Amino acid sequence: GDSVTQTEGQVALSEEDFLTIHCNYSASGYPTLFWYVQYPGEGPQLLFRASRDKEKGSSRGFEATYDKGTTSFHLRKASVQESDSAVYYCALSPYTGNYKYVFGAGTRLKVIA
């Protein structure tokens, strides 16, 4: 079945560090890929999405490029801030229009000022 694997556990960085959270997927065709962010006490909210090979999604300084060749959608940010501390989820919506997303396990980002 379809699956999403992302950087496990917690990532701890200092302010202005470069961030990479890895996301690899397994699915047939061209799934739509998403990054969601969840701040404490809130539900996850969409960061951005991408639907085609080489399409770049971006928002709030975060970006990721859909790469069908490596089946990846890695999240990057050049300079993180303390306010970026949150849990990040990579997810896919299968090409077949299945009603269910497949979520990764989530990666907790802690940025130290």
Add this chain to the structure above:
Amino acid sequence: GGIITQTPKFLIGQEGQKLTLKCQQNFNHDTMYWYRQDSGKGLRLIYYSITENDLQKGDLSEGYDASREKKSSFSLTVTSAQKNEMAVFLCASRGFANSDYTFGSGTRLLVI
């Protein structure tokens, strides 16, 4: 803009008690979902509903019931609360396949 509202925000129940969580959305979305989020863990699908009166089981449906009597609302019942299921329950909705999910802010369940 629309909103998805979960009630209550906090729910305290006794072990063995039947407890109901509610979710309302005004996006006119067809599909609604219930997820469970355990501390430090990912999202696990409990139930989803493609349209009014439809119910589909997720990976974690045992011990739960769901009800979708109106398009705008989706309820989840914990049939017999257990201490090992203290978690945050998240409701979500989406308008069509491949579109974004919109999540509520969650109901935190505490079982004593």
